[in-house]
Amino acid sequence: MLKNPKLIITIFLILLISFITLGVFISLNPITPFDIKVSQDVQKYQSKWLDYLMLSISVFGELPWSLVSVLVVAAIFYFNKFKRESYFITLILCSGLIILAVKNLINRPRPTSFYVRLVEINRFQSFPSGHVLSYVLFFGFLIILMKNLKTIPAVWRRLVIIISIFLIVMIAPSRIYLGAHWFTDTLGGFFLGLICLYPLTYFYLKKKSI
Numbered sequence: 001m002l003k004n005p006k007l008i009i010t011i012f013l014i015l016l017i018s019f020i021t022l023g024v025f026i027s028l029n030p031i032t033p034f035d036i037k038v039s040q041d042v043q044k045y046q047s048k049w050l051d052y053l054m055l056s057i058s059v060f061g062e063l064p065w066s067l068v069s070v071l072v073v074a075a076i077f078y079f080n081k082f083k084r085e086s087y088f089i090t091l092i093l094c095s096g097l098i099i100l101a102v103k104n105l106i107n108r109p110r111p112t113s114f115y116v117r118l119v120e121i122n123r124f125q126s127f128p129s130g131h132v133l134s135y136v137l138f139f140g141f142l143i144i145l146m147k148n149l150k151t152i153p154a155v156w157r158r159l160v161i162i163i164s165i166f167l168i169v170m171i172a173p174s175r176i177y178l179g180a181h182w183f184t185d186t187l188g189g190f191f192l193g194l195i196c197l198y199p200l201t202y203f204y205l206k207k208k209s210i
Contacts, residue, residue, distance in 0.1 A: 019191040035182035039116045054174040061131030099130040118179040128188030135171040136193025139164035
């Protein structure tokens, strides 16, 4: 990641510009026909078991479980003599302040029962999705760690990577299925998650490469 700093900066700027552009668009167009269509298409197939599956996928983004999961994982790394990694994992909690600030700035209302089926009722504003941001940031950083910490047994590293990829891929569809977010909310969360992941990963790898 550190071998081509110009490419890193370029990608970061593209993500930042994309997120800002999307945020401005959403602030001017809180409800779009495209978002409604995507939600209706995702919710075409409904069942109790699917409700429970999507709720279980989203659980790590709910308070207090989001806080507990970060602290527990950080503690596991700390007590297994990966103290530096545990500190970086703990820094992920700062993203909570970022997401609240952006939500209040854009102030997009949540989807309502007039447009979609609400399996889950949520507080706070809709854009961007805090769940998607936290999954991309938390599980994305775990993938980075598993790729770099060769002293951890390979079977554990593979398992963490597989679970992390599954949750990152599934969190956006789960939030739309549950009626908690519009598609553009999840897209904004994905962009912002990568934006937050970039500096976290950069400084982690930069110190290791010295």
